[in-house]
Amino acid sequence: MTAAPVIDIANLDLVFQTNDGPVQALKDVNLRIGKGDFVSFIGPSGCGKTTLLRCIAALETPTSGRLTVCGISADEARKARSYGYVFQAAGLYPWRTIAGNIRLPLEIMGYTRAEQQDRVQKVLSLVELEAFGRKYPWQLSGGMQQRASIARALAFDADILLMDEPFGALDEIVRDHLNEELLKLWRRTQKTIAFVTHSIPEAVYLSTKIVVMSPRPGRIAEVIESPLPRGDRPLSIRESREFLDIAHRVREGLRAGHAYD
């Protein structure tokens, strides 16, 4: 733990009641995330990664256990606008310009026109889309749209960024580039990031902490603290011994929890 915990999860269970009976999505999850950590959640489909992220964001209510964010409940943290959320699909409104999309949450929150303008410019430059504010989403590539959706999540300066497979639908080269950009942005803003991915290299490249999950019911199988430097991480680090060792540990952790059915 590099800093005081921002997200503190203890003995968390979540059971969905469905027509086919109860589904235990999360079982006995214990996790502490420090301020400024970059935490990746990796695990097979259905192991509860999204559900856990949604619990942190107060979009799901745990059946039991404790989850606090900066010492208050997830719901209170949501009301205090502690979260920015980035989804797998960029989810931009096609009838609004990029700037208009980024401005939307600020309009809803009642920021003044001048402050909206200010913040939109600032986050557009953070994701290097300064020149694209007046464009419409369809005029941008998939990677640029995803950057715009990150800018939207950053616009109200939430301390915690929750990202659910934001680059899953992009090709490898674009994904590499966005991984690098995201790391730079994380370093510059010092946000706490919780990031869901299916990609081992992506998890190892980005994270200070990798949470390996296993399914049925969704549990944390292993938490790996990354020995890679928090500072400069060029893409070439992926060929280093240390990187390959962590990737190996993640793969072993995934394999151990995998049921193959």
Ligand SMILES: Nc1ncnc2c1ncn2[C@@H]1O[C@H](COP(=O)(O)OP(=O)(O)OP(=O)(O)O)[C@@H](O)[C@H]1O
């Ligand atoms: N609203 C819901 N009602 C009932 N069951 C649900 C609901 N949401 C998720 N589940 C179930 O909870 C389990 C965990 O789902 P979740 O989407 O969190 O997994 P995941 O690890 O994010 O999967 P993927 O990698 O495929 O996105 C699954 O068995 C899923 O079917």
